[in-house]
Amino acid sequence: xxxxxxxxxxxxxxxxxxxxxxxxxxxxxxxxxxxxxxxxxxxxxxxxxxxxxxxxxxxxxxxxxxxxxxxxxxxxxxxxxxxxxxxxxxxxxxxxxxxxxxxxxxxxxxxxxxxxxxxxxxxxxxxxxxxxxxxxxxxxxxxxxxxxxxxxxxxxxxxxxxxxxxxxxxxxxxxxxxxxxxxxxxxxxxxxxxxxxxxxxxxxxxxxxxxxxxxxxxxxxxxxxxxxxxxxxxxxxxxxxxxxxxxxxxxxxxxxxxxxxxxxxxxxxxxxxxxxxxxxxxxxxxxxxxxxxxxxxxxxxxxxxxxxxxxxxxxxxxxxxxxxxxxxxxxxxxxxxxxxxxxxxxxxxxxxxxxxxxxxxxxxxxxxxxxxxxxxxxxxxxxxxxxxxxxxxxxxxxxxxxxxxxxxxxxxxxxxxxxxxxxxxxxxxxxxxxxxxxxxxxxxxxxxxxxxxxxxxxxxxxxxxxxxxxxxxxxxxxxxxxxxxxxxxxxxxxxxxxxxxxxxxxxxxxxxxxxxxxxxxxxxxxxxxxxxxxxxxxxxxxxxxxxxxxxxxxxxxxxxxxxxxxxxxxxxxxxxxxxxxxxxxxxxxxx
RNA sequence: GGGGUGGUAGCUCAGUUGGUUAGAGCGUCUGCCUGUCACGCAGAAGGUCGCGAGUUCGAGUCUCGUCCAUCCCGCCA
Numbered sequence: 274x275x276x277x278x279x280x281x282x283x284x285x286x287x288x289x290x291x292x293x294x295x296x297x298x299x300x301x302x303x304x305x306x307x308x309x310x311x312x313x314x315x316x317x318x319x320x321x322x323x324x325x326x327x328x329x330x331x332x333x334x335x336x337x338x339x340x341x342x343x344x345x346x347x348x349x350x351x352x353x354x355x356x357x358x359x360x361x362x363x364x365x366x367x368x369x370x371x372x373x374x375x376x377x378x379x380x381x382x383x384x385x386x387x388x389x390x391x392x393x394x395x396x397x398x399x400x401x402x403x404x405x406x407x408x409x410x411x412x413x414x415x416x417x418x419x420x421x422x423x424x425x426x427x428x429x430x431x432x433x434x435x436x437x438x439x440x441x442x443x444x445x446x447x448x449x450x451x452x453x454x455x456x457x458x459x460x461x462x463x464x465x466x467x468x469x470x471x472x473x474x475x476x477x478x479x480x481x482x483x484x485x486x487x488x489x490x491x492x493x494x495x496x497x498x499x500x501x502x503x504x505x506x507x508x509x510x511x512x513x514x515x516x517x518x519x520x521x522x523x524x525x526x527x528x529x530x531x532x533x534x535x536x537x538x539x540x541x542x543x544x545x546x547x548x549x550x551x552x553x554x555x556x557x558x559x560x561x562x563x564x565x566x567x568x569x570x571x572x573x574x575x576x577x578x579x580x581x582x583x584x585x586x587x588x589x590x591x592x593x594x595x596x597x598x599x600x601x602x603x604x605x606x607x608x609x610x611x612x613x614x615x616x617x618x619x620x621x622x623x624x625x626x627x628x629x630x631x632x633x634x635x636x637x638x639x640x641x642x643x644x645x646x647x648x649x650x651x652x653x654x655x656x657x658x659x660x661x662x663x664x665x666x667x668x669x670x671x672x673x674x675x676x677x678x679x680x681x682x683x684x685x686x687x688x689x690x691x692x693x694x695x696x697x698x699x700x701x702x703x704x705x706x707x708x709x710x711x712x713x714x715x716x717x718x719x720x721x722x723x724x725x726x727x728x729x730x731x732x733x734x735x736x737x738x739x740x741x742x743x744x745x746x747x748x749x750x751x752x753x754x755x756x757x758x759x760x761x762x763x764x765x766x767x768x769x770x771x772x773x774x775x776x777x778x779x780x781x782x783x784x785x786x787x788x789x790x791x792x793x794x795x796x797x798x799x800x801x802x803x804x805x806x807x808x809x810x811x812x813x814x815x816x817x818x819x820x821x822x823x824x825x826x827x828x829x830x831x832x833x834x835x836x837x838x839x840x841x842x843x844x845x846x847x848x849x850x851x852x853x854x855x856x857x858x859x860x861x862x863x864x
Numbered sequence: 865g866g867g868g869u870g871g872u873a874g875c876u877c878a879g880u881u882g883g884u885u886a887g888a889g890c891g892u893c894u895g896c897c898u899g900u901c902a903c904g905c906a907g908a909a910g911g912u913c914g915c916g917a918g919u920u921c922g923a924g925u926c927u928c929g930u931c932c933a934u935c936c937c938g939c940c941a
Contacts, residue, residue, distance in 0.1 A: 324898065336891095336934045355901055378892060381875050384902090387890085390876055394933050494940040505894075520924035611868090618937055687868030756887085824934095835934065 275341055277371040281317025285362045287346040292365060294319060295341040295373070297405070298334050309364075311828035312333065312342065315410065318365040322347070327370050336406075339385065343369035361603050368597070393826070397840040400831055415534055416816045417787040420487060422533040423812075424506055426526045430679055432483040432509070437472035439465055439489065444790055447725070451502075455631055456660045459857040460589035468809060471511040471794055474727065474765055477805040478797045482512045487812065496835045498824040499729045499757065502624050503633050505564020510807030516764060520545075520704060523752060523760075523808055527702065534819050539700060543752070556594075556709070561756030562701045564684055564693060569653050575666075580641035586666035593666045595674045597654040598683035600692050601661035602630045609696075612682055616665070620674045625664040631654055638664075652758065682757070695755075702754050707731070710747035713777060724749045726775055729764040729806075742779050745848070754818060759816065760810020767805060768797035 276295045283292065291403050296314035308331045309325040321342050323331040334340065344367040355361030380399055381391040385408045388396065396403040403409055424434070427844040443450055443464040466472075468490050476484045486508045496502060511522070519795035531539045544562075554567045573665050575583035576595045583593045604612075609626065613671035616624040627650075634647070642650075642743040654662060663683075665675040687693035711720040720742050722728065730738065731746040738745055766772045773795055776787045787795075813825035826832040833839050853860065 300901075300903095302900045302902065302903050303894065304898055304903075307900080308898095309900050309903085320901070322899090328898095350899075353901090358901080361901090378874070382891075387875075392871080392875090393935065395875085397933095444941090449939080470941090492940060495938085499938090500940070575910055614867080615936090617890095682931070722941055728939095834932085836932080838932095840933095850888070 279316040280312055280319040283346055283360055283363050283365070284317060285348045288348050289297055289364065289399055291343065291368075292346055293341065293343045293369075293518045294321070294365065296339070298338045298340060298376070301331075301334055303332060308332065310322045310340075315359060319360045320356055320358070322364050322366050323370070325368065327367055330370055330372075330634050331367075333375075334372070335376055335378065336808040337372040337379055339376070340372060341369075341371040342367045345480050346497065353431050362503075369473045373576060373838070386774075394834065394840055397826075397834065399702055400841045403829065407439070409827070412816070412820045412822075413830065414826050416812075418534045419530050419816050420812065422530045423485075423487065423526060425533075426529045427483075427485040430483070430522065430525075431536075432485045433481065434486055435476060435481065435484050436486060436487065437466070437469040437476075439491075439774045441466040451491050451493050454856040454858050456517065456856055460730045467492050468506060469508050470725065470809075472506060472801075473807060474794070474805065475797055477510055477512045477767075478802045480512075480803075481801075483512070484807075485509045491637070491757040495729070496833065497828070498836060499560065499817070499823060501813065501829060502837055504825070506809045507760075507812050508807070508809045510805060512805040514764075514804075514806055516706075516750060517681065518807070519750065519762065519764075519806055519808055523810075527752075530701070530815070530819075535600040535698075536585075537698075537700070538703065542702055543702040545706055548705055548709065549707070551555040552673040552677075552704050555709055556673040556675070556680055557756075559696075559751065559756060559758040560677075560703075560706055561681065561684070561704060562707075563695055563755055564687075565597060566598060566680050566683055567595050568673065568680065570594055571650070574646060575699070578641070580638060581771060582638075582665070583666050586672075590612040591667055592672040593664065594672045594676050595650065595662055595681055595684070597653060597659040597665045598654060598663060598679075598687070599655075599657075600659050600690075601683055601686060602628050602659045603690070604628070604661055604686065608662050610684060612663070613614075615678055615682060616675050619678060620671055621665060623819060624675075624679070625666075627656075627660075629660045630659055631664070632658060662745075677695075697755070697818070700754065702752065705751045705753055707746045708749045708751075709733075709743055710745040710749070713743060720779055722780060723747060724761065725764055726780055726826030727765045727772070729771075746807070750808070751853070752808075757814055757818065759807055759815055759818075764804070764805065764806035767798060767802045769795050772798060807846040 274293065277293045280294055280296050285680055294312055295313045299313035300311040301309040307322065310321045310323065310331065311318050312321050321344065326372040337733045342365065346363055347360060347366050349364055369413060379402050381395055382388060383402060383405050385406055388403060388406045423822055440463040443462060444451065448467050450467060453459045453463040453465060455463060457597055469486060469488050488505050488506050488508045489503055493502065510684050513727040516817060520542065524543055528539045528541055531537045548558055551571065556568050572587045576587040578584045587593050595806040613624040625638050627634050627639055650656060656662060663676060663679050667675060679803065683856050684693060688695055708723050710723060710728060714721045725820065728747040730750050731748055732744040749761065750757045750763065766775060776782045776791060777784055807860055813828055816828040817823060817825045820828055831839065831841065838844065
């Protein structure tokens with residue numbers, strides 16, 4: 274037996290007991306005649322004392338070595354108790370020492386504070402060391418508990434977990450896929466599943482009624498702090514359910530996860546915001562509602578303005594929107610410039626602003642405003658001294674998006690100045706609903722599904738499918754937490770005729786393509802498909818939020834870098850000619 | 865594909881206007897130390913300044929290119 278106890282177990286009640294512990298050397302304090310070693314395992318730390326004949330051997334230990342010790346539990350002298358350790362009342366007087374593995378000096382400090390500062394590429398190269406840090410071990414545990422809470426919840430609701438294939442067929446709509454060459458079928462490919470969407474709908478046709486899966490998904494798109502090439506989705510689908518049913522089901526799940534993981538009681542139901550209002554007030558479809566700084570609309574006011582830039586936009590069907598960044602009149606030239614650059618990157622021609630200082634409006638555009646316009650702005654935006662007002666004049670959605678982004682930047686600038694606090698544990702969940710079913714894709718010159726082509730229209734809007742598709746709202750919903758899209762889903766189309774019409778007449782996918790790509794699905798719908806709907810959400814993102822981090826890399830054991838590499842295993846790599854030949858593949862490298 | 869930030873000792877960083885031998889803290893190593901728990905004290909070692917060109921009498925510092933990490937835009941039905 275390598276150990277009798279773990280390193281967080283012993284107390285003064287164990288006085289005099291002979292015990293064996295194994296673990297990693299967390300730190301060594303060598304006093305010459307006496308050596309203290311903090312021994313660490315996954316449960317905690319116990320101080321081991323070497324002052325016998327073992328002292329000489331112990332001087333050769335190094336941090337992070339794996340050792341086993343045998344010894345007698347002693348109670349520490351009263352003034353030597355370490356109140357910071359659960360085992361701080363005792364220590365083990367070592368009488369036996371086995372060095373299982375002497376460690377090289379780690380390339381970076383394995384403490385929470387020290388490791389957080391280290392460049393992430395180093396942490397990823399030595400991920401097995403990074404994961405020894407208490408914070409990372411805690412993150413792994415949080416992920417486990419969250420995942421378990423999800424499974425327990427759906428199990429209790431009589432859902433069953435069904436596995437679906439990772440190797441799917443290629444469907445070039447939507448996200449770029451990872452292709453997998455078929456050895457048996459030369460020149461043909463599978464695609465790694467972007468999500469189990471189609472299989473879960475088929476499972477509804479199969480009569481499963483209540484399905485869920487913790488599913489790995491793959492998308493060959495550029496990576497971000499909240500996006501990895503492979504990620505984990507909690508995928509749910511149910512028959513005979515409507516939107517209200519989904520909201521209640523999902524709120525129940527989140528309530529349980531927050532309770533089980535954080536012992537926090539989430540208030541439900543979550544507020545709901547229709548898409549149009551989310552855009553109007555926050556300039557984004559995933560608003561962070563922990564702070565105000567809401568957008569205001571002045572399109573009407575400026576229709577007749579002598580300020581041509583605003584007036585022409587307003588009369589041409591665009592929108593003029595403004596945002597009062599309260600208390601940000603002290604922005605530096607550089608900060609204003611940076612905001613302008615952001616606005617420009619979203620297609621704005623500039624970023625008009627009013628700086629309110631010393632009772633005066635300092636702005637290059639204010640000379641064009643009439644007294645009535647100034648009064649209206651003051652009233653609606655609540656302008657007082659020390660404020661900074663930003664404007665956007667553009668087509669409605671773009672104007673909203675520009676100020677939506679400026680709103681987030683302004684919040685960060687306020688946080689930087691200590692004028693705003695954004696607590697990560699201020700859990701502001703909400704549903705965003707009533708998305709447009711279709712959006713017009715300028716580049717392609719046609720309509721594209723906002724969510725995916727299986728989303729059912731809101732029944733009372735279905736009549737507009739032919740006449741004015743962009744007016745049709747989809748039965749789609751997103752669940753948003755503090756500016757992050759946690760997940761989304763919809764009630765699906767279950768009538769084959771409507772689904773076919775959607776593909777062919779609205780999305781304008783040629784009939785033969787529809788048949789080859791979705792034929793099996795349309796056929797399945799003809800055999801008594803029940804009304805159904807579901808939701809999918811990012812487990813990685815949820816765990817990141819539960820852990821108080823914004824990067825999902827912190828809750829994935831072995832994540833990839835922004836260039837898609839695993840720095841620890843050095844993948845991807847070239848493969849042998851033999852492998853390529855077997856797969857009937859020839860590579861053509863870029864110039 | 866584009867923009868921002870960063871790359872100097874094992875780690876985190878400083879490095880002035882281009883100018884002698886590139887510094888600090890932590891870590892490492894050696895010695896001392898029987899009550900520490902971020903132990904302490906004394907000493908030492910440790911650098912292709914990401915890489916490659918260029919300008920210059922002289923480049924960590926300026927210019928160009930390139931690689932890597934990260935944040936963002938595009939992209940992510």
